[in-house]
Amino acid sequence: MSSVTFENVTKRFGEIAAVDALNLEVHDHEFLVLLGPSGCGKSTALRMIAGLDEPSEGDIRIGARVVNDVDPKDRDIAMVFQSYALYPHMTVRKNIEFPLDARKQPAAERAELVSGAAESLGLTDYLDRKPAQLSGGQRQRVALARAIVRRPSVFLMDEPLSNLDAKLRVQTRVELVELQRDLATTLIYVTHDQIEAMTMGDRIAIMRDGRLQQVGPPQDVYDNPANRFVAEFIGTPPMNTFAATAEAGRLLVGESVLQLAGHLRASVPDGPIIAGVRPEHFELADGAHATADSLSATAVLVESLGHERHIHCRLDSSDVVIARAAASEVCPAVGAPLRLIVDPQRIHAFNGDTGASYALA
Ligand SMILES: Nc1ncnc2c1ncn2[C@@H]1O[C@H](COP(=O)(O)OP(=O)(O)O)[C@@H](O)[C@H]1O
Ligand SMILES: [Mg+2]
Structure with a gap:
């Protein structure tokens, strides 16, 4: 042994x-x-x-x-x-x-x-x-x-x-x-x-x-x-985290609204929290039309890695997140408004004070 x-x-x-x-x-x-x-x-x-x-x-x-x-x-x-x-x-x-x-x-x-x-x-x-x-x-x-x-x-x-x-x-x-x-x-x-x-x-x-x-x-x-530290330590680029306000099973981020999935709806208390989304779980969409389960944002920088791009986006709330997109996708212009669509199942929620994930609560 x-x-x-x-x-x-x-x-x-x-x-x-x-x-x-x-x-x-x-x-x-x-x-x-x-x-x-x-x-x-x-x-x-x-x-x-x-x-x-x-x-x-x-x-x-x-x-x-x-x-x-x-x-x-x-x-x-x-x-x-x-x-x-x-x-x-x-x-x-x-x-x-x-x-x-x-x-x-x-x-x-x-x-x-x-x-x-x-x-x-x-x-x-x-x-x-x-x-x-x-x-x-x-x-x-x-x-x-x-x-x-x-x-x-x-x-x-x-x-x-x-x-x-x-x-x-x-x-x-x-x-x-x-x-x-x-x-x-x-x-x-x-x-x-x-x-x-x-x-x-x-x-x-x-x-x-x-x-x-x-x-x-x-x-x-x-x-x-298990917590925000681990979420932000693992992954390249690591998980995006941004400020949000939980309210009745939804997350408010500036003017945008995201629905929480069932497992988080029960455990996230109303009030300020830290939301998390991995770069590969943002889907980029045209900014002109507001859609459910998406964040409005502005492209601020595009990094091209050959096979994929990292699109740096500023949210309404002024937090900057990175979306990962295949090189074959249409590349947004810097300064262009866009929407970041997220499947509610892909959203993480962390306690703003302790960093602990609400998924474990
Ligand atoms: N011999 C030592 N005397 C005093 N402090 C030490 C000694 N060895 C490690 N430390 C301290 O303990 C902490 C952990 O160090 P270490 O185990 O080397 O970290 P890591 O390998 O993760 O970089 C650090 O704050 C370091 O300064
Ligand atoms: Mg060491």
Whole structure:
């Protein structure tokens, strides 16, 4: 069993709670992504699993065993960091083999582990080179190979792709997912990059200021964000949020009126709230005719990405939202009045004070 569990774990550095009352169970063989902005406590959480930081309160379990007092080297974990510290004077082969030196393993077995790890990361042809003769991406692979040879029951990775250029990051992302599947181990992966989280994780756990905001499969978190922070952190562009006034099951936005769907009609109280709509859920229409379930707006900027456009629109209320439109659609002129049609099922509603989604109320 190599599940990892945080039971009410808090880590304080002086006044700051870097991790605040964290409860989270990472399942055996799961690929869990810890996602959040810089400083939210991701690395601290990971370091506590590794034994590099000690919880101020609470327990950390690996499998059934509480490991708070277990030495890092006895935790059966391997950690890969953003900055891959390779030994410059050793060959790739020696670098990968290094963690095995401490074990009394027959040479043939060690050689087999090294060649297996090198092969799964495409390093076979580079085994006799020194790190200086490799690209950044290859060096990061050596660091991954060095973690793999240990055959740990839990992998911990802290922003391992951050130093790679965009193209290599996408490629390595795919390889890591395949690797985790082949190794069939638990992997906890820290990133601030929501695209990595969406594409790689079985589940995503989103943190803010040391506190867990939501945990779930990527699509669930995308479709049903628990609060405004999560809604605005995930998606490119992220969810649009704008001020609205709820009144008898409808949302008033300037002169425009949107109907609330059944599940929100019951839970949204009358008064000011924050509405949310994803950019792909706005349908653009000619501005001349008022229609039900649409917002009147003015196009202020059009960004063309080739396959699609991001139409920045100012609402009556002066909030600016982004609508995503296929490049094949008619492109509105900047300054032109238009209407943004929304299916009521696609509208999110958040408490203006707490940010909590009314869908969960
Ligand atoms: N060793 C430390 N001493 C003091 N404060 C720390 C230490 N490590 C982390 N912190 C603080 O804890 C918070 C969380 O840090 P960290 O876990 O590194 O965040 P993340 O990895 O999400 O960027 C930050 O406010 C950071 O400044
Ligand atoms: Mg960090």
